Amino acid sequence: IVSTLVAATIVHPVAILCTVFRLGYRYTRLRFWWDDLLAGLSMALDVVCLVSIWILTDSSSVGPVHQPRKALVVAYWFASIAFTSVLWSARLSILYSVMRITPSTMMLRRVMYAMAVSFGLMYISIIIQKVYMCAHHGKWETTHILQCHLGNGIAITELTTDCISDIILVAIPWGLLLRIRLPKAHRKLLLTIFSASIVTTAVSIPHAVFVLGPEGLLSDITAHVEAGVSLIVANLLVILTYIYKVIKH
Template sequence: MSGILHPSIVGLRVSVTIVHTCTIVLTSWRLWYKIIQQRWWWEDVWAATALAAVITSGVSVWIFSGTPMDSKPWDGPIIAYWLIMISFTIGLWSSRLSMMCSIVRLSPPTRIRTVACCSAAAFGAIAIALLIHKCWFCARNHDWEEIAPLSCSLASSVGITQVIADFLSDMTLVVLPAQILHQVKLPRNQRILFLSVFSGSLMTTLLSIVHVVFFIQADPILKILTAQLEMAFSVIVCDLLPIVTCLYKVLRSRDLDLSHRRYPTESMFLTTFVDIPSSDSHATAELKFIT
């Protein structure tokens, strides 16, 4: 790969810092918003876990890149590399678990909720399996810790397995919300809004494919950069549902206030909430759109 297209250490640091800062701000706001709204649930626990992984990963990237790539690795970069690898898997799959928990909470007590619960369990199992395999392989082969540039080169089959898992999980995060919309009466604009939020997870699959390309090529800088972008984007997507819902409510409230001021006595406006029917008391937290 040409040096023009290959990012430098400074480029890696700047890119990761900008992307992770945006992710940290959005996720922190999302958690603060859910706390003050008293709607904290399992999806927020996983979002907080993903936030911790993003922070850990960002700091580790700076430590890892603090030593020239062609110099002999020492304990600091080695530990940082381990943290980057572990936090990537935790952050990526925690964000997906957060989205799946949102689907569980919003789904009616039908077969969809059962499938969503099973999918959440599968997500957790996949994350644990990938994490154990990566740690086992890199811990068993210590030669990579003595070679510059520092990089634990996993088998290409691991990357392919990861892409397949990413694709299936992201498709699940799109198909299940689409099935929920079939059982709920929502205006067309709200249906598009709801489905678009979850469809953003498909972009994570595209980033995953790019990441695996450099994963197989064993390019340390591009492998870390694409992994950080994939994880950060996945966390941002899991934050979109509460953020977009809040913005939607604010904008709709302003429209209603403007209408009341324009027609104070001639018209009467009715504000209702569209809820997804569910036996779960938390099941209507996000789909309470003002109509």
């Protein structure tokens, strides 16, 4: 419990602060677009994750509030749904960041719209599986440690969709770099997206492995790390662009 609280309290505030900076920067420069809106949505859901984990870790050894059992169950549901939502809204934000600098005449831009739809479908499929599994097997709500064991099916689905989405987020920027000439700043942005997508894959694999495990307890920690890192990565593009401009001038 303490480890989960520490991990969540470190990674989520960092992700939230990065997003606040990103939104403020884009808004003041009048460059607010869909990728920023999705980042803002991801940040709001990340706040839900953080509050939920604070409620879930409320115990005699950690927290002084001593929430009733029903509140803990509700917090678990919010945390479980919000985690997946943070992850996929952050990925959509990254995809729209690439779309933003892709010429509207390119076929690749239409492909990216199709990929955005596929991301949405993958997100919905995971949410449906999670809700069904945890609602159908409700005994976990009465156990000492609140933990809905999702099972191998959902773990495999999460790992598969993580890999597919991350491959897309790596392949599209790389393909754009090879196919057209872009300004130096845009090329650096694409290289950042390319590198950052590899980082999100490296974080998502351990989470899927722990979900596949017999207990799945460590999956709580890796879930919060994965969600926070994904949101941080989505904001890296704007933050690094700002730092580059400050250094250049």
